[in-house]
Amino acid sequence: VEAGVIGLGGRILPLIGDGGVAEFFADAVFSGIGAFLVFIPQIFVLTFVIGLLEDSGYLARAALICHKPLRFFGLSGKSFIPMLSAVACAIPAIYAARSIESPRARFLTYLAIPLMPCSARLPVYTLLIAIFIPRETVFGGLIGWQGLTLFAIYVFGMAAGLIIAGLVNRWSQSEGQMPFMMELPAYRIPALVPIARKSVQRAKHFVTKAGAVILGVTVVIWILGYFPNQGADLGGSWLGILGQWIEPVFQPLGLDWRYGVAIVSAFLAREVFVGTLGTIMGIEGAEDNIVPLVEQVQADALPLGSGLALLVFFAIALQCVSTVAILAKEANSWKLALRMVIAYLCLAWLAAWATFQITDFLA
Numbered sequence: 187v188e189a190g191v192i193g194l195g196g197r198i199l200p201l202i203g204d205g206g207v208a209e210f211f212a213d214a215v216f217s218g219i220g221a222f223l224v225f226i227p228q229i230f231v232l233t234f235v236i237g238l239l240e241d242s243g244y245l246a247r248a249a250l251i252c253h254k255p256l257r258f259f260g261l262s263g264k265s266f267i268p269m270l271s272a273v274a275c276a277i278p279a280i281y282a283a284r285s286i287e288s289p290r291a292r293f294l295t296y297l298a299i300p301l302m303p304c305s306a307r308l309p310v311y312t313l314l315i316a317i318f319i320p321r322e323t324v325f326g327g328l329i330g331w332q333g334l335t336l337f338a339i340y341v342f343g344m345a346a347g348l349i350i351a352g353l354v355n356r357w358s359q360s361e362g363q364m365p366f367m368m369e370l371p372a373y374r375i376p377a378l379v380p381i382a383r384k385s386v387q388r389a390k391h392f393v394t395k396a397g398a399v400i401l402g403v404t405v406v407i408w409i410l411g412y413f414p415n416q417g418a419d420l421g422g423s424w425l426g427i428l429g430q431w432i433e434p435v436f437q438p439l440g441l442d443w444r445y446g447v448a449i450v451s452a453f454l455a456r457e458v459f460v461g462t463l464g465t466i467m468g469i470e471g472a473e474d475n476i477v478p479l480v481e482q483v484q485a486d487a488l489p490l491g492s493g494l495a496l497l498v499f500f501a502i503a504l505q506c507v508s509t510v511a512i513l514a515k516e517a518n519s520w521k522l523a524l525r526m527v528i529a530y531l532c533l534a535w536l537a538a539w540a541t542f543q544i545t546d547f548l549a
Contacts, residue, residue, distance in 0.1 A: 187224050187227060191216055194216070195211070195212060195216040206416060209416075214404055225277050225392065226389045226392065226393065229388055230385045230389045231385075232274070232279075233282075233385040234382060234385040236271075238381060243370070243373045244373070246368050246370050248266060259351045260290070260351055261295060261348075262286050262291035264286045264287075265283070265286060265295040267282050267285070268283040268286075269299060273302050274304065275304055275306070276304050276509040279299045280296065280509070280512050281392075281516065294355055297347070297350055297526070298348060299347070300347075300526065300530060301344070301346045301530075302344060307343075307457075310496075318494065335497075342498075343501045396515065399507065399510075407451060410423065411424070420466050421443075421444075425451070428446075428450060432450070433446055439495045444467070447466060449499075449505075452500075453506070453507055456500060456505055459500075463483075464476075467483075491542040491543075491546045494545050496538070498534070498537045499535065500534075503531050504527045510523050
């Protein structure tokens with residue numbers, strides 16, 4: 187899909203010519219379209235696989251097995267599939283939460299899904315771990331510190347999702363959950379055609395419902411980064427000025443305005459953080475080769491506490507506009523989606539600040 191979008195852009199952009207209009211179509215329109223079209227295969231495949239599991243009779247048994255441990259956190263056994271799929275991407279996971287009959291368990295699942303360590307976080311984790319964690323091994327070379335750190339941040343995200351769901355369940359226990367009753371169907375061979383048709387409809391629903399929101403936010407970010415200097419210097423753009431305005435927010439974490447700009451741009455997609463930071467530091471193509479960016483940040487002597495704070499921040503913060511748009515549509519509440527964004531951003535900052543302070547004290 188990404189190659190198709192790039193190919194289409196390669197055919198159309200030469201017809202537009204040079205200048206700001208061409209840059210707008212290249213960086214905003216085609217990049218914006220590509221930013222959400224690449225999710226279509228994931229949504230289709232996951233919906234199709236879940237349909238196979240459900241139609242075969244296995245999904246009901248998996249939910250039954252997982253219900254007892256998840257019930258402690260107020261979740262349902264059917265929350266297992268959405269939370270598991272959220273490790274790949276939160277968007278199809280939110281769709282998968284439709285199978286949860288209990289409104290309360292579905293709401294708590296919505297709370298847990300954004301904290302699952304999705305694949306979009308991996309480039310950020312890779313960059314930060316390469317910068318701050320030494321390539322040394324322990325236990326006779328069996329385990330490396332970098333791999334152990336990545337494992338720990340994944341476990342941290344999963345545990346945070348369960349803990350927050352459990353705390354909200356206990357603090358807002360105004361009404362009880364629906365009893366968990368499930369009829370175990372007989373095993374059978376799934377009907378492929380209806381499942382495929384449903385998967386296509388789900389993918390089309392994503393394009394029509396979330397596409398406009400995602401494209402709109404992409405255009406806004408592009409305008410902020412392009413004007414008033416026509417993209418010559420990201421630091422002197424409106425986005426750079428915005429980063430300098432919010433710099434006091436990130437100073438307690440040992441970060442300057444450059445990281446603030448990269449964090450703001452990461453609302454398009456978390457992995458954009460790497461490319462934006464590379465652009466600000468004069469390194470092109472950082473998404474494909476992070477080594478020069480790693481060396482540049484290490485040369486700037488960013489404190490270890492700041493690196494760990496960024497890891498914690500990205501593990502908690504809800505920064506994906508695609509996820510927010512789908513969450514608002516599925517929950518039929520923009521109020522819920524925006525409250526989750528604000529709550530997780532505040533929680534992410536507090537956790538990052540605590541991480542920075544603890545690391546600074548121990549160092």
